[in-house]
Amino acid sequence: MLARVRSGALLGIDAVVVECEVDMALGLPYFNVVGQAEGAVRESKVRVISALKNTGFELPQKRVTVNLAPADLKKEGAAFELPIALGVLVAAKQLEEASVARLLFGGELSLDGALRPIKGALPLAVAARNHGFEGVMLPAANAPEAALVEGLRVLPVTHLREAVDHLTGARPVTPYVREEAPDVPGRDGTGPDMADVRGQPELKLALEMAAAGGHNLLLSGPPGSGKTMLARRLPGILPEMTFPEALEVTKVYSVLGLLAEGHALMRERPFRAPHHTLSDAGLVGGGAAARPGELSLAHNGVLFLDELPEFRKNVLEVLRQPLEEGVIHLARANQHITYPCRVMLVAAMNPCPCGYYGVAGRVCTCADYRRFEYNTRVSGPLLDRIDMTLQTRPVEYQHLAPAEAREPTSRYYRERVQAARERQRDRYRDEPGVHCNAQLPPHLLRRHCVMSRRAEVMLERAVRKYGLSARAHDRILKVALTRTDLEGHARIEEVDIQLAIDFRMLDRVNHPHASTQGPRASQAEPTFRPAGASGPASPRE
CATH class of the missing domain: 3.30.230.10 (Ribosomal Protein S5; domain 2)
Structure with a gap:
């Protein structure tokens, strides 16, 4: 039978x-x-x-x-x-x-x-x-x-x-009834807090903007300047996952059997920090069984690559297409598999192998060719896909002293980020596949990025002065739009564009005739929030 x-x-x-x-x-x-x-x-x-x-x-x-x-x-x-x-x-x-x-x-x-x-x-x-x-x-x-x-x-x-x-029909089984509604995934509040970070106002602002817009971020600076400490506090200021987002993440972890016992739904945004010995298959997925990699495990969350130049070059280069498209296509002899990988890439690196090039009071022991070889391990096309690049500095003693005023907590930043994300969801409610500014495709950029005349002039000068690519131009616009969402501007103003340009440090440092201050720095300075401030920042013009 x-x-x-x-x-x-x-x-x-x-x-x-x-x-x-x-x-x-x-x-x-x-x-x-x-x-x-x-x-x-x-x-x-x-x-x-x-x-x-x-x-x-x-x-x-x-x-x-x-x-x-x-x-x-x-x-x-x-x-x-x-x-x-x-x-x-x-x-x-x-x-x-x-x-x-x-x-x-x-x-x-x-x-x-x-x-x-x-x-x-x-x-x-x-x-x-x-x-x-x-x-x-x-x-x-x-x-x-x-x-x-x-x-x-x-x-x-x-x-x-x-x-x-x-x-x-001898003994019917009672169907399982879900005990709680999964509408709003919770956060237990036990993770690292931004209040632990002393000083560094410009880095905190950059982290807040990256979280608000879902932007990729690179931190470059000497050892002990807070790169890893800041990156590990990023999940605490990210907005809550919606139920559809949580369901997507849960499916990835389900197929790998990584769901913790008693936790049917992934409530926290993932934070993955693989070691630099990772293979390309371990990063994007693959192998004999074509399993998801670290990129997919970080879907709707953060992929943190510490010591970025120490990763093998072929591993870093496979990031290009997934960062653009938000999906990974794995082709095998008899099947094609697609994994989601809509992630925030956060990377950290030293300025040179010893870590102290350009640091006041320290002597760099690296030869010029070693510094050049170290920095060229990260290719230009990959750097072009990173929205924000910043230089970190050692924290000064006055910020470490016990008398320093208490820093804003992760809850303060998260509330501002959540409000900015709500504005973006409302703006893109009719745009399928777009949830935040970083995901805005080029054909929708001009529709949603409304600039003042002075902002347009500043962006044009920056593109000409630094020889920026079309992708870098678009990413500056997206970062500036995130700034308007955080501060509640009706349109992109000059200060928003200036800040977005300032947050592309490598574009200025790598340009042979560019200063590190950015165009028209005297007319529109970056806006930073003082430590301990409880309200929104005010532009300093």
């Missing part, structure tokens, strides 16, 4: 519905699994047979063939064991096929029939809803994750016997 039970196979961060076809025929006792089954799937026949016997079911002495269709899709993991076991029971006429027709199944079996949690329960539930299934039957540990999908019945089971009893 032929039986069919539906399950799902992961393809990227989505699931594809798979039919587990079980054929039971006369012949020598044999159990075979076909359909591009990888190692763990091929081994599932041993666990299925033991689980069925130890649960009290009698297996006929027949030839059993299991086909996982579509056959051209690789099947990995242990999620097929529960549907295969149920398919064997249907083929042996110990279950009615109608009882399994409207459900999608997934679960790993232990030898005694107990169910263990699986990876990718959330994508499996999404696939079940999209293909019109009434519900999913999953291990109880995966039920909170699957219940995030609206309009789907989730049946949590802990044992094969419990699953069979539900399908026969």
Whole structure:
């Protein structure tokens, strides 16, 4: 007899519905699994047979063939064991096929029939809803994750016997009910706080603007000047994730099995800080199984690359396309996979290998050629994709003294960032795929970036003076627009453009005839907020 039970196979961060076809025929006792089954799937026949016997079911002495269709899709993991076991029971006429027709199944079996949690329960539930299934039957540990999908019945089971009893009607399983509404993911407030950072007002302003607009940021300066300390406090001032954003992040972590126990939904924006020995496949994803990399794990969050020039050049160069498009396309011989990677790139580097080039009171021990070789490890095209580049300096003693006034907290910055993001969401509500200023495509730039005449003149002079690319021009506009959102300006003013230009330090430093002060610096100075200030900054003109 032929039986069919539906399950799902992961393809990227989505699931594809798979039919587990079980054929039971006369012949020598044999159990075979076909359909591009990888190692763990091929081994599932041993666990299925033991689980069925130890649960009290009698297996006929027949030839059993299991086909996982579509056959051209690789099947990995242990999620097929529960549907295969149920398919064997249907083929042996110990279950009615109608009882399994409207459900999608997934679960790993232990030898005694107990169910263990699986990876990718959330994508499996999404696939079940999209293909019109009434519900999913999953291990109880995966039920909170699957219940995030609206309009789907989730049946949590802990044992094969419990699953069979539900399908026969002997003891129906109570559907899982989500305990709390996931509308606004929370923040526990236990992370590093901006109040710990003394002084550095210009760096705090840059961090606030980067968070408000989702801009990429590079900090360059000597050791101990606060680069890493500031970067690790960035997640605390980022806006709350919306539920759709949180669901996207949760899917990535679900397929890798990285969701913490008891946390079905990713509530905090990710912060990933990989070591510089990372490979290109580890960064963008790939390998034999084409798994997500650090870029996708940082989706809707922050990817922090400390000691940027120490990363291998081929690793850094693969960042170019993902930073522009927000997705990664992995091509394999028989499949193409797309992973999301809409991230804020935050990088930190020293000015030279010893770290003290240009630092007052310290002597740089690096030869000129070593400084040149060190800085050219980061290519121009990659730097062009970074919106804001800043020079950090050692903190002066008066800022470290105990008598220094208390610095603004992360909560203060987060409230301002949240307000700016709300303005952007309202502005882009009719623009699909655009959530913040950094994601604004070129064809929409002029529509939303309304400048005063003086601001236009200043931008034109900066482009001509520093030989800026079209991409750098657009990124200056986006940063200036973020400044207007933070301060509530009706249009981009001269001070906004000046600040955006000042926050592209490398464009000025690398230009042979440019000063480090930026164009017309005497007419429009950068606006900084004094330490301890509780209100918005005022332009100093």
